[in-house]
Amino acid sequence: MSLSVWLGALEQGLLWGAMVLGVYMTFRVLDFPDLTVDGSFTLGAAVAAKLILSGYDPWLALVVALLCGALAGLVTGLLHTQLKVAPLLAGILTMIALYSINLRIMGQANLSLLRAPTIFTWIKGYAALVPLGPFLLGLMLVALVLVLLYLFLDTELGMAIRATGDNEQMIRSLGVNTNTMKLIGLAIANALIALSGGLIAQYQGFADIGMGIGMIVAGLAAVIIGEALVGRQTLVRALLAAITGSIIYRAVISLVLQLGLPPTDLKLLTSLIVVIAMAFPLVRRHLGLKTLRLRSEQGAAAKQSNEDL
Amino acid sequence: MLQLSKVTKIFNPGSVNEKSALQEITLHVQTGEVITIIGSNGAGKSTLLNVVAGVCEIESGKILLDGEDVTCRPEHIRAAWIGRVFQDPLLGTAASMTIEENLAMALRRGRPRFLRRGITAAERKMFREHLALLGLGLEDRLGTRVGLLSGGQRQALTVLMATIATPKLLLLDEHTAALDPRTARTVMALTERIIAHHHLTTLMVTHNLEQALRTGTRTIMMHEGRIILDLSGPERSRTTVADLLKMFGQASGNIFADDKVLLTGS
Structure with a gap:
């Protein structure tokens, strides 16, 4: 296998890393099996692609994608906390609804970003960075997300969210509204997932209505692989595990594709x-x-x- | 401090499994009173604590805490007044989080939580001092995950957590029942020390009649959702465990059969 294939896997692992962190946030931190992922990932991609094609700045497109993802997470959270829908079903309901919404946003099943300015065409403009530009950009973004998430989870609010996933009765008896914690946690998780979707759309050069299918399983795979290798004894380790898992997962995918496995x-x-x-x-x-x-x-x-x- | 007037709690109202757990309970608790609550299984002792804490809503009646009507306030709002220790040591702590994180969350009971740092250096120092008072060696293990502690250590930590932000009311629900006798004594001694130190108003459910008479200032006995006995003052100090059993028999027309076995314990 050539070096560029490995580099590609590394880049993808980093960009998909935000999605894996989102899955970690719901499955592990909140203990909430959230299936919104498949929808919110595509939502992020659709919003980012549409905005870029409408002439907006690709960075702004990412921010809007992130906010839309948070909104999707809030919907799932409200279904669960206000209407008492079970977590799995709440996620599925939002995910299915998002399928239609994503189609409406894109107006068609596929949006191509060829020849459109993206953050990756921007970084490729710096000749000195070739061929490491996308990798460095991904690394910087993921590092930023990782640090912010770590700092957040160590605040009063972040701790209350972690405790909600660990022992709901206990943290409620300590004066925390666990419903609010779930809403915040789900919003953050899906914001990260949508951000990842927006990044991947720009990286691949297209957004597709089917690009989110099975994303939850891919995210889980990465989380589990990471935990098996890096462990989750401390918060830092668990967060790094998610990113490591994401990179290894993409490497495995690249490897089997190289070995001739049909993408289907x-x-x-x-x-x-x-x-x-x-x-x-x-x-x-x-x-x-x-x-x-x-x-x-x-x-x-x-x-x-x-x-x- | 705490006033319950005609509080009625019915589980599964309107169904075949309808069960009235509390029937028009009226109870006035003075500030600084330490009340032990006894009664056979299903008498409504735990339900009483849950109703006070706001875990379950009541069908009728009124609950006043510190003069304020909290009948309709949810659990997390009432938590500002109330510290709780559950029977199961696993329920009072977050296992995947460290000792200092658990304490930091307990310290912020009833306060809004924002994006401030979860634990400050000053707090860490304070936690170390408090933990040293437990005498369990936990002061050097602030970063240890609580899941690695024994049941007794976790329960001692929970008692500390319930009282580290001094509550107006402390609710103890058979909090030593799941521990071995020796550990139970240690945790009980610790609890009494903390209650005395802060002059905490306390409601303590216990299965141990001897402990019920020895601890605190007042003892109430419950049966089928009613308070059938309320002892305090000299009357209480004269009462023996045998008297309690006799009184229970008279008041309820039953024999305190299911708890008799426990009397031989410590």
């Missing part, structure tokens, strides 16, 4: 990756690898408590 089989492959990744901890436990480390931690804690009490 990709969804099947993605599902398989999730299944394998979910089985991975079980396999590790059977081999006695994970339990060894965990047992030592638990052993230390138990010993400590015996001495103390």
